[in-house]
Amino acid sequence: MADTIDRSGTPLVEMRDISIAFGGIKAVNHVSVDLFPGEVVGLLGHNGAGKSTLIKCLSGAYRMDAGEIFINGDKAAINNPRDARRYNIETIYQTLALADNLDAASNLFLGRELTTPVGLVDDARMEAETRQIMGRLNPNFQKFSAPVSALSGGQRQSVAIARAVYFNARILIMDEPTAALGPQETRMVADLIDELKRQGLGIFLIDHDVHQVKELCDRAAVMKNGELVGVVDVDSVSVDDILAMIIAGKKPQMAA
Amino acid sequence: MSDSPALPKAAPGMRNLARTLEIDTRLLGMIGAFIALCLVFHFLTDGRFLTPRNIFNLTIQTVSVGIMATGMVFVIVTRHIDLSVGSLLATCSAMMAMTQTLVTPEWLGLGLNHPLTAPAAIVVGLGTGIVIGAFHGWLIGYLGIPAFIVTLGGLLVWRNVAWYLTNGQTIGPLDGNFQLFGGIGGTLGETWSWVFGLICAAAALYAIWQSRRNKISHDFPVKPLWAEIALGALVTAAILGFIAILNAYQIPERRLERMFEARGEVLPEGFTAGYGLPISVLLLIAVAVTMTIIANRTRLGRYIFATGGNPDAAELSGINTRLLTVKVFIMMGILCAISAVVASSRQTFHSNDIGTLDELRVIAAAVIGGTALAGGVGTIYGAILGALIMQSLQSGMAMVGVDAPFQNIVVGTVLVVAVLIDTIYRKRTGD
Ligand SMILES: Nc1ncnc2c1ncn2[C@@H]1O[C@H](COP(=O)(O)OP(=O)(O)OP(=O)(O)O)[C@@H](O)[C@H]1O
């Protein structure tokens, strides 16, 4: 998949020496990864390896204990999700982070509502925008007036994806975005990732499917027990090499 | 409160009709239950329940609890509770009573019934509500103390702060202008009531038309035109019917005589006048409209419901949920202050026991009105209907002559049964 990403310039995102602990558990322990424009970096690791925790430091959901984040080479202060949004970082959380009692449009625009000239929320316009983007992402989606609690797991995931894509992100974080999707919808997300990549976005993709990572990503970063095992160019390693990294924590000899 | 036994059987047809009209079936159920209740009491009291006089009294008795219930909806929607509203009302009432009987007439030397007295008292009351509400919200949102505990403490604290403010005395009579908010002491009269009713009807029709136009402009499906017209006609009839009933309650002749005497005139032979819309009810309507707009059409309202539905998602969407908690409790404080104006001016004095047990009535009204204690779900109109149902039950039983202890047994049972029916209803409709 790696059609020559230019990694000579400043990275879009550089996470340096990130650490965060919950009580005694070092969920992320001195991890450094970077991401270049137009690049997809896969994050892999066993359950509880610390993948979600790492990206939550970038999305502002958690405040890291130590480490630094650079966006376009400048040190970024990300203390809450609003800060992250200001840096054009959009996130699809593993838990989807939807308010179940609200409809798709309200969720899509949550925190960034469109308003009428007098400052009231413009539900009709938000629904129209939602219909438009959902038509692109998941044409089968029809339940626009139902609360998202009435949607299937995959439909909910589509709403979360639409929210991340709608606001012109430059950095996209996708935490297992296809976990609940059917084959056709998964295909559409893969196409979407390719398209966004071509537009120059940088994408962190967390996924347990090694084949999918090899197909969609340029590089793969593997974590184990909160530590970074290594970052490899997906084209220069085999599926078995990556599996060995995930399971045994062994970095292959010829890694990039 | 929703299903009368006949409803489920008639459901398919009824529900389709409701869907075409886009009326929520729970609202229909509640209105149905309310009408049934009224008819039963009307029958049991030999036709004394649904008279202009009793309907007038019912509405003014509902106002105080109804106003606070709208705020309780937001509190419960955000997964909190407020047990202190009755006590908070008492403290606001005490502050206002002291302002108008001691501060303005004596300290400021303005004398009795000065035109500035009532506004000054109301400002003091609102300020008190805002400060105490903000304090509650801060303890809950920023210090993380559960709302149940904070407001349970508040229940004891504010009741007795009120006691100390007045040295435990009854303070009255209150300022003449202030008493206009009490209900029967301040009504619009027939003409202005009609004017108000027509304005309301026009506003409602405009809102329906505007919403339809908006949908068409975005190519969304709209309901058939006949349904729209029927809904408009129904709403207009309800508003004007309500005004007509309130206007039909005649001011007694002796009172009219006194009113004319006060103006130095003599009551003309055969002159009659209706009370019309009480100012306190006008206040409730204004509160209901404002709170409904906040709930459905503002970011604040959107965030309140989002936070109730999934606090983590709200936080991750960049909503400051702590500050939101403070705002919700400030609104509750303001509404307690408004209720304090109505409640104290209705009894024409401030007393120590004012608002006692109101927290339970207010919570019950919100819950009967369909507010879910799990958070995220609730409507303003539901809470007001809930307050109306509770009040009708209470006054109806009093009119029938039910013993006071048994009245409370019935009200308590109704609360539990209403929530049970609502739970079953939600399971069946899946929302
Ligand atoms: N909020 C939290 N409080 C306490 N411990 C946490 C919290 N979040 C994560 N952890 C712990 O941190 C570790 C890493 O969790 P994380 O969610 O990052 O794993 P993951 O790699 O995303 O796993 P999965 O593949 O299952 O999603 C786990 O041991 C988890 O129990």
Ligand SMILES: [Mg+2]
């Ligand atoms: Mg995870």
